[in-house]
Amino acid sequence: MNVATIASIRQVPLLEFGRGCLDKVAASFSGEKPETVLFIAAKSAANAVQRLTHALSSAGHKVVHVDGLPAEPAVGDFESVRTRARPVNPTAVIGIGGGSVLDVAKLVAALHDSDQSIEDCFGTGKLMGRRARLVCLPTTAGAGSEVSPNAILLDRAARLKRAVISPHLVPDSTYVDSSLCDSAPPGLTAATGLDALCHCIEAYVNRYATRLTDAWALEGVRRISGSLRRAVACGSDAVARDELSLGSLLGGLCLGPVNTTAVHALSYPLGSEHGLPHGVANALLLGPVASFNLEHAVDRYAEVASAMGVAPRSSPRESAEAGIVAIRSLCHDVLGSIRLRDWGISEAHLPGLAASGLTVTRLLDRNVRQVTLEDAIAIYRSVL
Numbered sequence: 001m002n003v004a005t006i007a008s009i010r011q012v013p014l015l016e017f018g019r020g021c022l023d024k025v026a027a028s029f030s031g032e033k034p035e036t037v038l039f040i041a042a043k044s045a046a047n048a049v050q051r052l053t054h055a056l057s058s059a060g061h062k063v064v065h066v067d068g069l070p071a072e073p074a075v076g077d078f079e080s081v082r083t084r085a086r087p088v089n090p091t092a093v094i095g096i097g098g099g100s101v102l103d104v105a106k107l108v109a110a111l112h113d114s115d116q117s118i119e120d121c122f123g124t125g126k127l128m129g130r131r132a133r134l135v136c137l138p139t140t141a142g143a144g145s146e147v148s149p150n151a152i153l154l155d156r157a158a159r160l161k162r163a164v165i166s167p168h169l170v171p172d173s174t175y176v177d178s179s180l181c182d183s184a185p186p187g188l189t190a191a192t193g194l195d196a197l198c199h200c201i202e203a204y205v206n207r208y209a210t211r212l213t214d215a216w217a218l219e220g221v222r223r224i225s226g227s228l229r230r231a232v233a234c235g236s237d238a239v240a241r242d243e244l245s246l247g248s249l250l251g252g253l254c255l256g257p258v259n260t261t262a263v264h265a266l267s268y269p270l271g272s273e274h275g276l277p278h279g280v281a282n283a284l285l286l287g288p289v290a291s292f293n294l295e296h297a298v299d300r301y302a303e304v305a306s307a308m309g310v311a312p313r314s315s316p317r318e319s320a321e322a323g324i325v326a327i328r329s330l331c332h333d334v335l336g337s338i339r340l341r342d343w344g345i346s347e348a349h350l351p352g353l354a355a356s357g358l359t360v361t362r363l364l365d366r367n368v369r370q371v372t373l374e375d376a377i378a379i380y381r382s383v384l
């Protein structure tokens, strides 16, 4: 596999990391003019929102709240928040939540005062700009949306997840305070942590891999695989939560420059057509896609194995295979034994799912091995 020597990165100008950094948000609103701040927040973040609201209101800023967004938001959910945001005309949008909330906050910040339709923004580089300041605080250690240029919405009519990818969606400031994740129950911690692991592995085993993103991705694999079981078993383990948030951040940093591959491409229809949570759908496919890709990236999977703490075997191939076993065990240990049939998916659904997955060419083009319709069906069948 070739590794590019040039990496092109557009990043968050202010990135604060560490437990307690939430307390630094209000101080960043210390300009001369009072601001109109729109909070788009997950319910689980109510305490943090209350504290920030108090601090910002006391400093003379106007604060307006939007909550009640569903997980894995659809175009209509975004439109409803955009409609509520228009008369508010915020100068700043603060998103506090998982990937679902952050993606909507990013799009609302860019589009609440714009005539551009969301339809015109889907794709890469189509969003025309953003005037409002955008601040993001993740409450899951998973999606990496807090540093990525991506926002994903479900298109119910097309039964597809569609992406807006634009440098205007990279926040102005991001605060990764893992204490915001402490309330995440074990199932959510597991699914989101495995999503982050996918971001790292898919960035590393990727036709567009770069040396810079390789460094982030392998470190992310190390941090996530070393902490996920502990964070799932004991949600109040602050060290494990912090490690997981760091791994997730590192995976998120890879999303802009290299993005994901076949795991995410084939997982999208599982979410859009059958309601599997994003992280669960990815976790189901991570092992099977690694086995499918193995011949085309033996050395890369051997490095992933090493980052997961797997002792080297007598050949890179054997190390890589042991790494895939480790990936499968980690998924099993934190999520249990799950299969597609648990979501009512049967053999008859597979050709449709595969056809849908193959439309996600922006990600499949990055996969180290070409995926045909038959390949995609076989991958789904292996976890039926």
Ligand SMILES: NC(=O)c1ccc[n+]([C@@H]2O[C@H](COP(=O)([O-])OP(=O)(O)OC[C@H]3O[C@@H](n4cnc5c(N)ncnc54)[C@H](O)[C@@H]3O)[C@@H](O)[C@H]2O)c1
Binding pocket: 042, 043, 044, 070, 071, 072, 073, 097, 098, 099, 100, 101, 103, 139, 140, 142, 143, 144, 145, 148, 149, 150, 151, 152, 161, 180, 181, 182, 183, 184, 185, 188, 192, 195, 255, 278, 279
């Ligand atoms: N923009 C990107 O770069 C990017 C990358 C990957 C995934 N995504 C998108 O992100 C979404 C998934 O995001 P996610 O996996 O972070 O989950 P999520 O935002 O969908 O949240 C899942 C559920 O957990 C709840 N929740 C969130 N934080 C919590 C906490 N600390 N305690 C208790 N409950 C909490 C939410 O309210 C929601 O009900 C999908 O729509 C996916 O397509 C975006």
Ligand SMILES: [Fe+2]
Binding pocket: 143, 195, 196, 198, 199, 264, 278, 282
């Ligand atoms: Fe993801």
